[in-house]
Amino acid sequence: MHRGAEPSTPDAALLERLRALVGAEHDAMLALIDRLAASADAAETGRLRAENAALRAQIQALDLHASYEAWFNATFATNLRTPNTWPFTTFEIGTPWCDKVVYGMQDGEFLFAEHLIEQLDAAGIAGDIVEFGTAGGTWIKTLASIIERRQNGRRLWGFDSFQGLPEPDPVRDGGIWHAGQYAASLEEVSQAVGAGRRPFLTLVAGWFQDSLARAPATAIASIAYARIDSDLYASAVDCLRYLAPRLVDGAILVFDDWQFSLNHGETLAFREWIGTQPDLEFEFLGMNMWAHLYLRVRRRG
Ligand SMILES: C[S@@+](CC[C@H](N)C(=O)[O-])C[C@H]1O[C@@H](n2cnc3c(N)ncnc32)[C@H](O)[C@@H]1O
Incomplete structure (x- = not known):
């Protein structure tokens, strides 16, 4: 799912909302960094820049995840949820x-x-x-x-x-x-x-x-x-x-x-x-x- 596109499934809608929330946090933080940079608080600016980079990585991961699910959905006409564990069991492998x-x-x-x-x-x-x-x-x-x-x-x-x-x-x-x-x-x-x-x-x-x-x-x-x-x-x-x-x-x-x-x-x-x-x-x-x-x-x- 790309920004602005109509979410086609409940999962896609959820991902889109999460993406929007993280995106808003990222943008607000960038504005804050700009203000701090103007007042020359270098230590605080550096810390915030690192946090902001982590948020950007999270956004990229969400975008990749969303585009994969949208592709799967379109290719197979099936809304298959991506699991968050592999294999899909909470039992430890080998037990x-x-x-x-x-x-x-x-x-x-x-x-x-x-x-x-x-x-x-x-x-x-x-x-x-x-x-x-x-x-x-x-x-x-x-x-x-x-x-x-x-x-x-x-x-x-x-x-x-x-x-x-x-x-x-x-x-x-x-x-x-x-x-x-x-x-x-x-x-x-x-x-x-x-x-x-x-x-x-x-x-x-x-x-x-x-x-x-x-x-x-x-x-x-x-x-x-x-x-x-x-x-x-x-x-x-x-x-x-x-x-x-x-x-x-x-x-x-x-x-x-x-x-x-x-x-x-x-x-x-x-x-x-x-x-x-x-x-x-x-x-x-x-x-x-x-x-x-x-x-x-x-x-x-
Ligand atoms: C995960 S194992 C297969 C497990 C197997 N199907 C079973 O029932 O236990 C992957 C196998 O693919 C073979 N393989 C992967 N790429 C190959 C390639 N390009 N040419 C030949 N064999 C390849 C490996 O030698 C390996 O034996």
Whole structure:
């Protein structure tokens, strides 16, 4: 929401009021600083200038927050509140209650994924299932089990460097991740996910910028379900570029590391990408406490 624009939701209206209050305080303080400067009270002026800079930073943060929410609202026709904790639980990570909440939620998400694949099968929406970023294999194993249970004949692909994350971008990735994080070897993961006894599953090693530009990736024509779990902005850019011509009408697109910011990570990659995809529309299906965003893709025309 920009200054002067009509707030479109109760949250946006609240943010706008907060922005106006902080803005008024900031302006009043500037006027006071000017008066003090005229009377040459240097110490007091310096203290107030520091306080004023903090207020300015607060205003900038509110503006960024408001523009992110306005963009999300406009893009997905959904007023989704930005949480003030991550994950969205007050239980400390690693404690037994947090584990129960987190893994209970993960089980719920596995069921949701199966439900979506069941819908794809029932609607006759053909296409492979792809995960970008398999790490130790938790999700690819789950997707493989769903395919087996449903006997739907879909192919499953897992792309990863099998060396962990590449070097994050210090600005666009916001200092959360580090190079080599989540490293798990191809042999280790193949064994963990039973690739040898699952002929419909292929794990493909390499950096996305290389592996997605050559066979077997280039031979995949249609994708009905894609999970982007590669954390970083540049990695998501590679995945989305690859997916653009392959996502079928009705496909499911999942972001495992959605950022509540227009300028970071997968959110930035998606925001830039949709600007280049006039034929695609996105229906918001849901988001869980790990900021896993589920979308349905529609092809116009
Ligand atoms: C958070 S982990 C994935 C977790 C996994 N989906 C699971 O179910 O446990 C992120 C993975 O993305 C991979 N990755 C990120 N960027 C990549 C890139 N540009 N090329 C290849 N692999 C990448 C990393 O190697 C890492 O294994």
